[in-house]
Amino acid sequence: MSAVAIELDDVGLTFAPASDAPTVALEAVTCAFEPGKVTGLIGPSGCGKSTLLQIARGFLSPTQGSLQFIDRSNGKATPRPAMSTVWQAFNLFPWLSVMDNVAFGLDLAGTPQEQRDARARRAIAAVDLTGFEGRYPRQLSGGMRQRVGLARALVMEPEVLLLDEPFGALDAQTRLVLQEQLAHLVESSSTTAILVTHSIEEAILLSDAILVMTARPGRVAARIEVALPRPRSVVTTRDPSFSGLFDHIYGLLRDEVMRAMVTGQEDAQ
Amino acid sequence: MSVSPLTKEGELAQANKGYSLLDDPRVLGWGSIVLMLAVWEAAAWLFNVSALYLPRPSQIIVALVTLFGSGGLALDLGVTLWRIFAGFAIALISGTLLGLWIATSFRVRAVADMFIAALYPLPKITLIPLLIIWLGTGGPFMLAISFLGAIFPIVINTVLGVSQCDQGLILAARDLGATPQQIMRRVLLPCAIPSIFAGVRLGLGVSIILVVAAEMVVGKAGLGARLYLAGQILETEQVFAILIVLAMLGIIVTKVQDAVDAALGNWRAD
Numbered sequence: 001m002s003a004v005a006i007e008l009d010d011v012g013l014t015f016a017p018a019s020d021a022p023t024v025a026l027e028a029v030t031c032a033f034e035p036g037k038v039t040g041l042i043g044p045s046g047c048g049k050s051t052l053l054q055i056a057r058g059f060l061s062p063t064q065g066s067l068q069f070i071d072r073s074n075g076k077a078t079p080r081p082a083m084s085t086v087w088q089a090f091n092l093f094p095w096l097s098v099m100d101n102v103a104f105g106l107d108l109a110g111t112p113q114e115q116r117d118a119r120a121r122r123a124i125a126a127v128d129l130t131g132f133e134g135r136y137p138r139q140l141s142g143g144m145r146q147r148v149g150l151a152r153a154l155v156m157e158p159e160v161l162l163l164d165e166p167f168g169a170l171d172a173q174t175r176l177v178l179q180e181q182l183a184h185l186v187e188s189s190s191t192t193a194i195l196v197t198h199s200i201e202e203a204i205l206l207s208d209a210i211l212v213m214t215a216r217p218g219r220v221a222a223r224i225e226v227a228l229p230r231p232r233s234v235v236t237t238r239d240p241s242f243s244g245l246f247d248h249i250y251g252l253l254r255d256e257v258m259r260a261m262v263t264g265q266e267d268a269q
Numbered sequence: 270m271s272v273s274p275l276t277k278e279g280e281l282a283q284a285n286k287g288y289s290l291l292d293d294p295r296v297l298g299w300g301s302i303v304l305m306l307a308v309w310e311a312a313a314w315l316f317n318v319s320a321l322y323l324p325r326p327s328q329i330i331v332a333l334v335t336l337f338g339s340g341g342l343a344l345d346l347g348v349t350l351w352r353i354f355a356g357f358a359i360a361l362i363s364g365t366l367l368g369l370w371i372a373t374s375f376r377v378r379a380v381a382d383m384f385i386a387a388l389y390p391l392p393k394i395t396l397i398p399l400l401i402i403w404l405g406t407g408g409p410f411m412l413a414i415s416f417l418g419a420i421f422p423i424v425i426n427t428v429l430g431v432s433q434c435d436q437g438l439i440l441a442a443r444d445l446g447a448t449p450q451q452i453m454r455r456v457l458l459p460c461a462i463p464s465i466f467a468g469v470r471l472g473l474g475v476s477i478i479l480v481v482a483a484e485m486v487v488g489k490a491g492l493g494a495r496l497y498l499a500g501q502i503l504e505t506e507q508v509f510a511i512l513i514v515l516a517m518l519g520i521i522v523t524k525v526q527d528a529v530d531a532a533l534g535n536w537r538a539d
């Protein structure tokens with residue numbers, strides 16, 4: 001089990017394109033993503049949630065502040081742990097079969113054939129897609145595609161799983177089923193996960209802690225611990241403490257969403 | 270099988286009357302050619318047209334068989350095919366690599382854009398005199414002319430295909446640990462394949478035209494040279510026979526390309 005936490009200290013990111021006014025995407029973000037926990041990131045559109053995820057992944061460098069990986073067992077800084085991302089747009093390779101999509105990362109690393117096949121099959125089984133190995137993405141439904149996306153990330157055995165609005169492109173029912181499946185997967189493993197979402201319900205259902213972000217420039221407005229018992233499912237949503245949490249987060253978000261909408265209008269003008 | 274976009278005639282007819290021969294595009298296509306040849310044969314015979322001016326299809330077929338049988342046309346066909354496909358193959362490999370390089374390097378692109386803008390619209394046939402001065406009229410000249418016909422559409426379409434590649438796929442590959450080289454080979458290249466193939470279609474067509482045209486100008490062997498010679502000595506049946514071989518070549522190339530296109534279905538999302 002990984003003991004590496006991701007710590008952000010006063011992280012800011014300003015996009016400064018040569019031809020346009022600079023945009024402050026993130027400002028003074030200080031937070032920690034604890035090992036073995038699922039941390040939800042929720043906030044209005046354009047608040048920099050995905051940007052924060054990209055910073056954690058190392059695809060974007062903060063223009064201010066620092067990002068550190070701390071081994072909680074000894075308190076020392078460590079190199080970046082292995083990370084895999086699940087994308088809102090799935091980002092499956094359309095010319096590869098389910099099997100080859102899932103094994104893509106293993107192939108890049110030159111994993112021996114036998115081990116590659118075994119690991120890919122295990123990941124495909126974990127998302128209930130056994131029997132679909134030979135299909136191509138275009139032959140699958142949205143929900144099945146995202147399960148391939150999940151398997152492709154899980155097969156890498158990441159220490160940190162980054163979920164970038166993983167169910168954002170799916171219909172409500174599919175979403176519900178996949179949320180339950182993902183809740184089950186994170187409960188049975190001890191992966192650290194960061195979940196970016198627009199859905200308060202999804203954030204509560206899956207997370208151990210939720211960071212509520214402000215409208216742009218994004219900052220962390222509140223950190224809310226979710227103490228609801230696991231395993232969680234749709235039934236959890238009828239728990240009185242669930243509605244309490246929901247109302248609390250909604251209250252925090254509502255003002256920020258209003259602010260984001262007003263700012264959006266100004267931007268459009 | 271395609272259905273007219275204006276009416277759903279084909280579908281309706283099949284639903285109402287069951288299968289009819291006239292609903293099959295292959296029957297319609299080949300049937301109309303056979304019909305046209307029959308009318309031609311009958312008219313030429315009826316009005317007693319001189320074979321020097323317009324030979325009958327039956328005479329053309331006899332000429333075709335004779336040319337292949339004792340006239341060595343098979344060798345000419347082989348020579349022409351070799352010239353077309355050798356130059357084309359070099360253009361395909363180098364054009365794809367060059368396209369990948371242009372598409373992934375800002376500086377190379379800035380340089381290449383100017384050269385492509387200057388050279389692409391130039392009718393390649395105008396380069397024949399210069400190429401003859403440089404290379405003579407032998408094998409290297411034929412390779413060069415076929416290469417020049419195909420390279421531009423292939424480079425341009427490779428660049429287009431790579432630049433249209435979904436950024437999400439590139440990010441996903443990076444996320445899974447791909448190096449820049451791996452991204453190029455395993456993401457950008459497959460992404461560009463349908464587009465590269467569109468370039469192949471255009472390029473191969475131009476290569477065929479250029480090689481046959483060059484053979485007509487300078488060739489001692491090849492379909493173009495035989496065609497030109499037959500015209501010079503007023504062997505009209507032979508002219509038609511060689512045109513038929515060229516037309517058949519066109520049909521085969523087009524059908525193979527259609528088949529490849531259909532097989533590329535998996536390359537396209539949705």
